Every structure is written in structure tokens, then in C-alpha cells.
Amino acid sequence: MAKNALQAQLLKAGLVDTKKAQQINKQNQHAKRTGEQTDAEVKQALAEAQRKKLQKDQQLNLEKQRALEEKTLKANIIQMLKQHRLKETDGDIAYQFVDNGKIKKIYITQKLYDQIVAGHVAIGRLEDSYALLPRPLADRINEKMTGFIVVANTKSEKQMDEDDPYAAYVIPDDLIW
Incomplete structure (x- = not known):
């Protein structure tokens, strides 16, 4: 039988x-x-489907791993911003800067204002507020991930053109209106 x-x-x-x-x-x-599929064809199709599924699963695992690494990096940067931000920054001088196409204003002391303009202090985005950071720390954060440092003025000297008729007139960077 x-x-x-x-x-x-x-x-x-x-x-x-x-x-x-x-x-x-x-x-x-x-x-x-x-003429339906034979066992060999079925096994081959099954092996192909398993190979594609395995490849798709590996791709999804890589994406999840990248997302997890990015999330931990963001958390580390936020922790650095909270730990190393400058304290006692409240003052009477308003410093205006652009963040995401909007003009923002923070009130700081004159000393901090001068340091921001000179490029010794940078402004970083901290959740819903802003934090003032030393410039070396801001540079390290910017190397790890962009988007957290909002204002980081450079200390470079401007080159003067010899043919510029207004070269003798100095335009200050820290005008207060």
C-alpha cells in the first residue's frame, strides 16, 4: 500500500x-x-524565501541598531549640556540669535555677552531652552552630532580688500538696537 x-x-x-x-x-x-511544482522546486523556492527573509531581518536589525545608537548619543549630548552649562547667566543684556529661522532672545550678563561675541562661549539647544557652554565643549558636541549648537561665533579676523572704499570703516558685530 x-x-x-x-x-x-x-x-x-x-x-x-x-x-x-x-x-x-x-x-x-x-x-x-x-506539471505542478516538484519537491525540488518547492525546496528551492522555500530556500529563496528564507534567504530573502533573513536578509530583510538583518536590514531591519541594522536600522534598529542605528536608531538605538543615535538615541543614546542624543541622550549623552543632552546630559553633557546639562552638566557643563554655565551657571548664573541671568542679566540685563539681551542677546538675539537665529534658531530654526526664528529670532530668539536670551538675557545674559555683559561679560557673557562679550564672551559670546568673541567666540569663547557658545549657545546650545537644550530641550525647550538654551544653555551657554564653553567653546571647546561646544566643538566636541558639534563633532559628535550637529544640531545642538545654535550659536558658535568664530574668532577669525576678516581680510580687508585693498579696493574696498569702505575698508577703513569698522562695522561692529555687537550692535544693540
């Missing part, structure tokens, strides 16, 4: 009855006659 060893073993174990074994034989013969 059973055409292969597996069917014979299943029949002996009582897992399959003779009617079920005959039905499976008929289905196999019908599949061969009608």
Missing part, C-alpha cells in the same frame, strides 16, 4: 490511516501529471 518508507513508518506508528496515505499518493500523482 505505502509506496515509500516514510508512509510505511507513519502507518505502523498509527499516525496516518490507509485512506489518508492513498489520498496523498493520488495528490502526488495528480501534481506530477498536471
